[in-house]
Amino acid sequence: MQDDQFVKQLTAIFCDGLFSYTDEATATSIIEKSLQLCGGSRDTLSELAQTKFFAKHSPFFLTIANRKADGGLNPLISRKAVPPLLTELFEICGELKEETQEEIMQALYIDSESDLFEALKTHLPLFHRQSPHSFFDDDEGKPSLRAMTHGPDSFSISISIPRFYDRMLIDKEVSFQFLAIGSLWSLLALPVEEEGFQGDILAWNFELRETNSKHTYTGPPIQRSINVAIRPAYG
Template identity: 35%
Template sequence: MADFRAIAQAKLQNEGFAKRMKAALCPGLYEPKGISREESRNVLANCLALCDGNRDILSAVLQEKFIAQHSPFYWAANGAEVGNYRRSQDRYPLLFKLFEALTGELSADTQEDILQALYRTERDALYGDIQAMLTSISPPYSDISSIPNSTIAISVHNPSKPYTQYRIDFRITKFFDRLLVDSEITFRSFLASGSLWTLRAVSEAEPQSQGPQSWHLELTEFRSSELEATYNPLLILAYGGTVYSKARSVKLWINPADGSQEVAMYHQFSRPNTTLPHTMRLGIRNENLATFYENPYIGTDRSLSGIIVISLDGNRY
C-alpha cells in the first residue's frame, strides 16, 4: 500500500512544486475578506491538478506544515470569516473544502495545528461545529440519552480586551430526567481562555441518611495553549506532568426559574502551576437545588440553566 504521506513530503522537497502549491493556496488563505464556496472549490481544483489528479496525494499534502510552519488547515481556520452567516460551513468555506478533500482520517498532528488556530482566534462556535473531526484532541462526548427530546446548549461569549474574563451560558432540558436515568450528563467541550473545557453533571450514590438525591457539577480544563513544559523543568519533577503558570478562578451560577436568589459556586485553583487535565468539583450545597422534585430552579421543559465565568490572572510565577 502506498505511503502517501511519504510521497507528499517528497513532492514538497521539490522547490518548484512547493512554490506552485503555495501560490495555488494563497488566494484562499490570505484574502482579507475570505473567499466564497465557489472560489474555494477552484482553489482545491488547482491544488488537485498540481497533484496530477491524485486525491490521496492531495489529502496528504494539505496536512503537511509547509506554509510558514503550519498546514493549510491552520491558515484556513485562522482566516477571515465570510459574511455573518450562521453556519460555519458558510463562514469558513475554504476550511470545509479542505475537510472534503481528505481521503482518510485527519492526522493527530493536523488536528493539533487546527486547535492552535482556534486558540488564537477563540472561535468556539467553529470548534463546536468541527469537534467531531478532532477526535485526537477533543474530550469524549456523546449526546445519546434514554430521555427523548432533551436538548443541551452551551455557548461562549468572547470578551473584549484584555481577554481576562470569559462567560459561558449553558442550558439543558429535562435535566433531572436525564440525571436520574443516565446518572451523568456531559456537555460538549468548549473553548475559552485559551483552553478546552468540559462540563458534567453527575448523580451521586444515594446517601445513607434520608434526604434528597445528591448531585454535583464537574468542570474540567482538558487542554491549554498556556502549557509551559519548558518554562521551569523543576515544575515537571514536582508535579509529574506538563504545567502552565497562570492562576485561574471559576464562578458558576444556577439561574432560578421563579425569580428567587441564584445559586453561586466558586472554585479557585489551589496553586497557579496546575497539571492538566484538572477537574474542579462544584458541589451543590443548596438543598432546594439538590432535590429532584419541587425544585424552584427547574424551568420550562424541566430545564436547568446557568452561567460560568472563567477569570484569568495573567501574572507569571
C-alpha cells in the same frame, strides 16, 4: 515534500483562500487546481495539505486563523459555519493525522472558537469526547452551552439542559466541551448518590476540567467541582 517550484505553485494556488473567508466556488477551484498540480492524486494532495508548507503552517491552520481577517464574519454567516475550504480539505484528507488535529486546535485557541470547535469536533477524535447517546435529544432539543470570555484568564458559562431531571434519571450524565481563554474544557454533570444526601433531596455533581490548552503550566490542569442539591416540592 516536492521541489521548490512545485511548492511555490501550490502556495500560489492556496493564496486565494487562506487570508479571508472563501466562498464555495473559490474553495472548489482551489482544490481542483491543487489536484491537477498533483496529477489527480487525492492521496498526494491529502499528504501535502497536512504539511506546513505555507508560512510554516498547513492550510487547515491558516483557513481558521484568518477566518476573520477581513474585519469580521459576514453577519449572514453563522459562527458555527465551517469555511468551505475546510470542508473541501476534510473531504480530501479523510481521517486527519494527530499533528494536523493539534494544529487545528492551536488555530481554534487563538480566538477561543468554541462554536467552530463544536462544528469540527467529529474531525478531531484526538480531542473530542464522545457523549453517551441520550434518550431525550430528539424531544425538546439538545443541551446547549455558551462561553463568554471576560479577560485573559476569566470566563463565564451559561447552560441550558432541557428535561434535566429526566436526563439525570435515565442518561445518568450530561456533558459539554467548549473553548475559553485558550483552552479546551469539559463540563460534566452526574447524579450524586452519597450518604450525605438523604430523603427527598436530589443532588448532582458538576465538574469543570481543563483537558487541553495552548498555555504551558508548571502545575496540574485546572479542575473544579461543585455539588448542587435541592429538595423537590411535591403536590
